[in-house]
Amino acid sequence: MKEQGRIWMNGKLVPFGSAKVHVLTHALHYSTAVFEGIRCYKTTKGSAIFRLPEHVNRLFKSAKIYSMKIPFSRAEISEGIIKTVRASGLKECYIRPIAYYGYGTMGLTPTPNKVAVAIACWEWNAGESSAGKVRGARCKVSSWLRIDSRSQPMQAKAASNYANAALARVEALKDGYDEAIMLNYHGKVSEGSAENIFTVIKGEIATPPLNAGILDGITRDSVIKIARSEGMTVVEREIDRDELYLADEVFMTGTAAEVKSVTEVDNVPVGDGRPGEVTRKLQDLFYEASRGRDERFSDWLVPI
Ligand SMILES: Cc1ncc(COP(=O)(O)O)c(C=O)c1O
Structure with missing residues (x-):
């Protein structure tokens, strides 16, 4: 540093x-x-x-x-x-x-x-978050389950949550992937080690609800608002692991990652294995909004 x-x-x-x-x-x-x-x-x-x-x-x-x-x-x-x-x-x-x-x-x-x-x-x-922007990220469904609020409050961005996340991240990297996707105790998709996750299936954008044991991501919220403002359908619902393999597109969001495309899950290509159209569009729109080029979202920026 x-x-x-x-x-x-x-x-x-x-x-x-x-x-x-x-x-x-x-x-x-x-x-x-x-x-x-x-x-x-x-x-x-x-x-x-x-x-x-x-x-x-x-x-x-x-x-x-x-x-x-x-x-x-x-x-x-x-x-x-x-x-x-x-x-x-x-x-x-x-x-x-x-x-x-x-x-x-x-x-x-x-x-x-x-x-x-x-x-x-x-x-x-950009360092570790570059995969997914320049090229699609290759992800692994972690063998570590995301802790849930029966054990620790997941709505807190607490240092203690990151021992679980780091185990998943390190496992994914050691196995030759870019990032981990974590399931919760119910076997449903929760999030990445430090990003929220979305699927795109037949034009519908879906993301796990807060009670899937996820952090209430501010980029997640921004992307939902941007997508809705463009007339896209976004739903919060439980996502099964199988859907990751069958989705047309998968992407992740986070302050570090912004919007990053996931093009492979467990060596299975997502869609045609290339960053998808919806993901690309949201990447661009998020870029515009965060760089002050979209007046609709100018109140998201506090000048220093
Ligand atoms: C576990 C976890 N989920 C999701 C996110 C994304 O949240 P945000 O978009 O607020 O950075 C982060 C990053 O802070 C995170 O650590």
Whole structure:
């Protein structure tokens, strides 16, 4: 990672390399952290943060589910995000706010520790999300089941959820795929390791509902709104594994991935094995909206 700019730590911007935490930080041992992943894009009207209030709201929702009290207001966190991006000098970047139980008392109970908040940003590098944009992603249905809210609240973007996701991602990569698709405890399709998933069958776009154990993705919501605004039909319904093999198109959405095409599932080509027409169209429309080129969605962009 290229260290550039400053990191906001508990209200102060500190040099990138000095943004340190103690090794006995509670979250490091017990995953007691909630976080966000946000993008700042170079748009027609300068740099702007995509759906900032929605991301900040989700951070607070994640904290609430875990009874974690973030010692800053939504406005202060939003301001901190904007200041961090400005301090970086970057025109486009990935932004990572995180709230976590800090250093003080060691033991399972997090609450004796203070809740700390940090916000960092860094240069966006397509890296691991490039598969699916340039070419279609090859996915594997994971042998790891997506945890569900009987075990952990899936509406929280909590660090603890990502142990399960990382197992699936690493398994997929080791087996020569680009990404994992995870089934839930009911055997239904839930999501990718860090993306929501959609199928396109006979022109109908479908995506699993929130109770399939998925994160309420902000890109998912954006793509649903964009698709509906174009008169496309989008339904939220349970999706069976078989449908992945028979769908005309499969695509994934996420802050990192944006809209990425899935062209193979378990070595079975999706459709004709090439990125499909609907996926391409949504990729383009999402690009236009996030870069300020679609006036219909200009209120999704907060200038910095
Ligand atoms: C598990 C999981 N599902 C879905 C998503 C997509 O969510 P969003 O579009 O808000 O980035 C992410 C990424 O944050 C994720 O980690």
